Amino acid sequence: AAGVIQSPRHLIKEKRETATLKCYPIPRHDTVYWYQQGPGQDPQFLISFYEKMQSDKGSIPDRFSAQQFSDYHSELNMSSLELGDSALYFCASSTRRYSNQPQHFGDGTRLSIL
Amino acid sequence: RKEVEQDPGPFNVPEGATVAFNCTYSNSASQSFFWYRQDCRKEPKLLMSVYSSGNEDGRFTAQLNRASQYISLLIRDSKLSDSATYLCAVTGYGGSQGNLIFGKGTKLSVKP
Numbered sequence: 001a002a003g004v005i006q007s008p009r010h011l012i013k014e015k016r017e018t019a020t021l022k023c024y025p026i027p028r029h030d031t032v033y034w035y036q037q038g039p040g041q042d043p044q045f046l047i048s049f050y051e052k053m054q055s056d057k058g059s060i061p062d063r064f065s066a067q068q069f070s071d072y073h074s075e076l077n078m079s080s081l082e083l084g085d086s087a088l089y090f091c092a093s094s095t096r097r098y099s100n101q102p103q104h105f106g107d108g109t110r111l112s113i114l
Numbered sequence: 115r116k117e118v119e120q121d122p123g124p125f126n127v128p129e130g131a132t133v134a135f136n137c138t139y140s141n142s143a144s145q146s147f148f149w150y151r152q153d154c155r156k157e158p159k160l161l162m163s164v165y166s167s168g169n170e171d172g173r174f175t176a177q178l179n180r181a182s183q184y185i186s187l188l189i190r191d192s193k194l195s196d197s198a199t200y201l202c203a204v205t206g207y208g209g210s211q212g213n214l215i216f217g218k219g220t221k222l223s224v225k226p
Contacts, residue, residue: 035214045215048213
């Protein structure tokens with residue numbers, strides 16, 4: 001079965017650079033979530049989109065923005081990168097057509113800031 | 115106080131053992147509950163959803179106690195391949211949808 005696809009898998013950037021992470025949800029999933037997981041931490045919710053509109057916002061820094069496109073893929077744009085942004089970034093997708101649907105996670109993007 | 119709290123772990127058990135993990139959540143409006151398994155440096159993988167009546171999937175049994183805001187996961191006949199971190203997750207803003215809030219995870223190590 002098709003899963004959530006994220007790219008790139010690994011990304012190395014320097015401080016103050018920008019980065020764009022991409023997420024392709026499971027087909028027919030209408031909701032995308034972004035999470036950040038620092039070393040030894042649990043995943044922290046950043047932002048979500050439902051039917052291409054921002055749905056909820058979590059602990060996403062103002063330096064980050066995201067959007068969901070007409071084909072339901074989503075991009076997380078990160079600017080003025082800081083050392084503390086080094087983390088695993090996961091995208092998850094689900095559908096709101098039915099209640100209690102679980103979220104399925106992509107493999108993640110490992111971002112390292114030098 | 116964290117919104118979702120789990121047993122601190124780690125749990126080191128021999129193959130074949132039965133092990134139970136507990137999780138408590140603070141938002142009484144949460145409607146959806148899940149257990150995820152995460153291997154080192156990999157994505158969380160859905161293990162099972164947790165339903166009010168309790169549910170079982172092979173060697174895994176999940177229970178929910180809404181009155182006590184408590185979720186549990188029981189693993190019977192542990193296998194070496196069960197070694198992982200187990201994350202409890204609940205919906206964050208109440209209702210049955212929305213972002214997940216995770217516990218810090220409980221690490222399980224199954225030894226031969």
